[in-house]
Amino acid sequence: xxxxxxxxxxxxxxxxxxxxxxxxxxxxxxxxxxxxxxxxxxxxxxxxxxxxxxxxxxxxxxxxxxxxxxxxxxxxxxxxxxxxxxxxxxxxxxxxxxxxxxxxxxxxxxxxxxxxxxxxxxxxxxxxxxxxxxxxxxxxxxxxxxxxxxxxxxxxxxxxxxxxxxxxxxxxxxxxxxxxxxxxxxxxxxxxxxxxxxxxxxxxxxxxxxxxxxxxxxxxxxxxxxxxxx
Amino acid sequence: xxxxxxxxxxxxxxxxxxxxxxxxxxxxxxxxxxxxxxxxxxxxxxxxxxxxxxxxxxxxxxxxxxxxxxxxxxxxxxxxxxxxxxxxxxxxxxxxxxxxxxxxxxxxxxxxxxxxxxxxxxxxxxxxxxxxxxxxxxxxxxxxxxxxxxxxxxxxxxxxxxxxxxxxxxxxxxxxxxxxxxxxxxxxxxxxxxxxxxxxxxxxxxxxxxxxxxxxxxxxxxxxxxxxxx
DNA sequence: ATATTATGCGTAATATTTACGCAATAAGAT
DNA sequence: ATCTTATTGCGTAAATATTACGCATAATAT
Numbered sequence: 001x002x003x004x005x006x007x008x009x010x011x012x013x014x015x016x017x018x019x020x021x022x023x024x025x026x027x028x029x030x031x032x033x034x035x036x037x038x039x040x041x042x043x044x045x046x047x048x049x050x051x052x053x054x055x056x057x058x059x060x061x062x063x064x065x066x067x068x069x070x071x072x073x074x075x076x077x078x079x080x081x082x083x084x085x086x087x088x089x090x091x092x093x094x095x096x097x098x099x100x101x102x103x104x105x106x107x108x109x110x111x112x113x114x115x116x117x118x119x120x121x122x123x124x125x126x127x128x129x130x131x132x133x134x135x136x137x138x139x140x141x142x143x144x145x146x147x148x149x150x151x152x153x154x155x156x157x158x159x160x161x162x163x164x165x166x167x168x169x170x171x172x173x174x175x176x177x178x179x180x181x182x183x184x185x186x187x188x189x190x191x192x193x194x195x196x197x198x199x200x201x202x203x204x205x206x207x208x209x210x211x212x213x214x215x216x217x218x219x220x221x222x223x224x225x226x227x228x229x230x
Numbered sequence: 231x232x233x234x235x236x237x238x239x240x241x242x243x244x245x246x247x248x249x250x251x252x253x254x255x256x257x258x259x260x261x262x263x264x265x266x267x268x269x270x271x272x273x274x275x276x277x278x279x280x281x282x283x284x285x286x287x288x289x290x291x292x293x294x295x296x297x298x299x300x301x302x303x304x305x306x307x308x309x310x311x312x313x314x315x316x317x318x319x320x321x322x323x324x325x326x327x328x329x330x331x332x333x334x335x336x337x338x339x340x341x342x343x344x345x346x347x348x349x350x351x352x353x354x355x356x357x358x359x360x361x362x363x364x365x366x367x368x369x370x371x372x373x374x375x376x377x378x379x380x381x382x383x384x385x386x387x388x389x390x391x392x393x394x395x396x397x398x399x400x401x402x403x404x405x406x407x408x409x410x411x412x413x414x415x416x417x418x419x420x421x422x423x424x425x426x427x428x429x430x431x432x433x434x435x436x437x438x439x440x441x442x443x444x445x446x447x448x449x450x451x452x453x454x455x456x457x458x459x460x
Numbered sequence: 461a462t463a464t465t466a467t468g469c470g471t472a473a474t475a476t477t478t479a480c481g482c483a484a485t486a487a488g489a490t
Numbered sequence: 491a492t493c494t495t496a497t498t499g500c501g502t503a504a505a506t507a508t509t510a511c512g513c514a515t516a517a518t519a520t
Contacts, residue, residue, distance in 0.1 A: 003239065005239065007234035007236060008237075008242070008244075010236065010284075012244055012284075051240070054241040057314045057316065058312060081309065084287045093284055
């Protein structure tokens with residue numbers, strides 16, 4: 001029988017953190033899920049996450065659990081909502097602080113100790129454990145809002161990318177198609193892209209230019225208050 | 231000595247909800263604070279809030295505490311961030327889900343049982359108990375973001391208001407001055423205002439027209455996706 | 461060889477935003 | 491009572507931004 005060592009005058013809920021991890025495969029957005037190995041919901045897919053230690057913040061908990069369950073280290077996660085419905089966990093009262101993060105697919109190496117983790121394209125995502133369907137839905141809507149204010153999308157692309165890849169990413173997140181030439185004009189005028197390589201002497205019109213995100217220019221723009229609008 | 235009736239295998243933090251309540255006095259934004267009657271921080275001003283019961287959500291807790299401490303009933307609160315720094319409460323580990331709400335000043339009746347509560351203009355706000363300064367700063371920045379997407383400002387005004395009052399509200403929240411005529415044009419073109427009274431036969435050019443928020447028109451607009459931009 | 465497609469770059473048409481002008485009149489000053 | 495000032499409703503020209511395309515080129519597919 002369990003030893004119940006920690007006592008309080010009033011009942012306390014357990015605290016947890018969960019993570020919605022987004023990736024981009026070049027065409028569509030993917031979400032990193034883990035398969036539960038224990039009850040409850042054994043065998044079901046769920047968001048990475050787990051119980052908070054008493055000496056760590058919600059964010060630290062999210063990052064720790066993420067590394068333990070998927071191998072992702074030092075991921076920048078952003079809290080977006082706290083789920084506190086009374087019956088959301090069948091074991092006991094659990095309040096969960098939900099976070100999201102954007103990572104490059106290449107950062108998750110399959111095969112090793114994180115073999116329970118798998119990337120799912122949106123249309124493949126099965127029904128999830130706990131209230132994780134709900135958490136995921138909210139994360140997706142937050143992602144859409146955020147991409148209009150911060151160029152978070154660059155975290156999903158390789159360091160060097162083409163304009164078409166960038167457009168595909170925006171289209172995948174927002175679910176809208178843009179005119180290729182207008183997207184190109186708007187992005188270049190924003191000034192947050194730098195050409196990654198010197199242009200070839202013989203300018204080909206079929207091999208795309210490759211860009212990288214210019215964080216310095218972005219910082220300047222952000223100061224003035226701007227908007228990545230679509 | 232306290233009886234410690236609730237025991238767990240692992241330590242659990244206490245959960246709380248806090249509320250940042252915004253009002254508008256016609257010129258500037260105000261915040262509703264309560265003065266603490268007990269230690270810790272006895273005598274200091276703080277955000278309304280308190281510990282969560284084991285059978286209620288964070289939002290229910292926020293609304294209950296708000297009513298207990300300020301008399302405000304049935305307030306629509308919106309969660310915006312969860313604060314989980316380890317040392318934020320000197321008594322024990324407390325994780326707090328912060329909420330904000332917009333109410334009309336007239337809804338808080340002073341004098342009665344809620345006599346500890348008082349409205350502060352932004353420049354009057356003293357240093358607050360716990361990490362409530364931090365919570366308040368974040369609430370203000372969320373308020374600024376939200377007002378550009380949702381006409382939340384209307385909850386702060388009386389039901390019937392003039393264009394100048396509405397402009398004062400936007401200027402107070404965003405800290406920007408607008409051209410009166412452009413603000414007027416933009417608001418009218420949006421179509422979410424209705425004239426509150428028939429125009430007087432002899433149209434005066436000094437007595438302002440009075441409007442009310444047209445929730446139906448707003449709902450239509452929201453469907454299409456729009457933006458209250460400034 | 462030939463057709464097709466992706467790319468870089470440009471531009472006219474349209475819509476939106478910004479910066480003001482103006483007359484009427486209530487309120488305040490003299 | 492008279493004059494001055496401030497506020498309001500309503501326009502409108504200029505500046506700016508967005509949208510919808512055209513086009514030449516070169517890599518790729520047929």
